[in-house]
Amino acid sequence: MRKWIVRFVSLYLFNLVVLWLIGLLLASVSVGWAAFWGSIVLTAATLWIKPLITKWFQGMAARSANQRTKVGEKLTQYVLVLIVAVIVWVLVVLLTSVHVQGWFSGWVVPPIALLIAWAIYDAIDDRVEKHAARVYDSASAKLGRAPKSGGTTDASVTPGADASARRELKDGLTDEQRRMLDELG
Numbered sequence: 001m002r003k004w005i006v007r008f009v010s011l012y013l014f015n016l017v018v019l020w021l022i023g024l025l026l027a028s029v030s031v032g033w034a035a036f037w038g039s040i041v042l043t044a045a046t047l048w049i050k051p052l053i054t055k056w057f058q059g060m061a062a063r064s065a066n067q068r069t070k071v072g073e074k075l076t077q078y079v080l081v082l083i084v085a086v087i088v089w090v091l092v093v094l095l096t097s098v099h100v101q102g103w104f105s106g107w108v109v110p111p112i113a114l115l116i117a118w119a120i121y122d123a124i125d126d127r128v129e130k131h132a133a134r135v136y137d138s139a140s141a142k143l144g145r146a147p148k149s150g151g152t153t154d155a156s157v158t159p160g161a162d163a164s165a166r167r168e169l170k171d172g173l174t175d176e177q178r179r180m181l182d183e184l185g
Contacts, residue, residue: 002136008043010132011121015039015046018117019098022110028102029110038096045088046118053084055184085111085118 016039023031057080089111100106
């Protein structure tokens with residue numbers, strides 16, 4: 001539970017900044033106070049809906065993958081990711097009071113901004129979530145609750161252990177399983 005709370009809150013704060021930046025930089029998108037609710041919708045869609053849609057689209061595209069060249073396959077993958085970003089943006093607009101005017105600058109540019117934001121978050125998420133976990137544990141300690149770690153901690157790993165063993169202790173997945181999950185979305 002702690003892991004999901006930390007992940008949700010850190011992604012929520014990141015998405016809040018992303019929505020505010022989209023609202024500030026694009027005159028055709030009005031975010032304002034809707035950024036708070038929009039960030040909840042964007043975070044939920046990113047954590048739970050995006051992987052499902054991505055897996056579904058990739059399954060459909062895999063049926064005809066042998067008919068495409070390598071360049072065509074890469075292009076197909078990029079288009080699928082853009083379609084997923086558009087679906088997530090449409091959900092944010094429909095379920096919040098974010099107002100969009102203009103077709104290109106309101107419906108095409110923000111999903112591209114989401115793609116860029118997802119790439120940035122993917123690059124920094126481990127550090128952000130680690131910092132958020134420390135804040136969560138500190139707050140739990142101040143409230144008199146002992147922080148609950150999922151059994152073993154990184155401190156229980158011997159100093160000579162390699163990075164993959166530490167990651168496996170952290171989430172219980174081998175490098176191969178982690179790679180397979182990353183490919184799914």
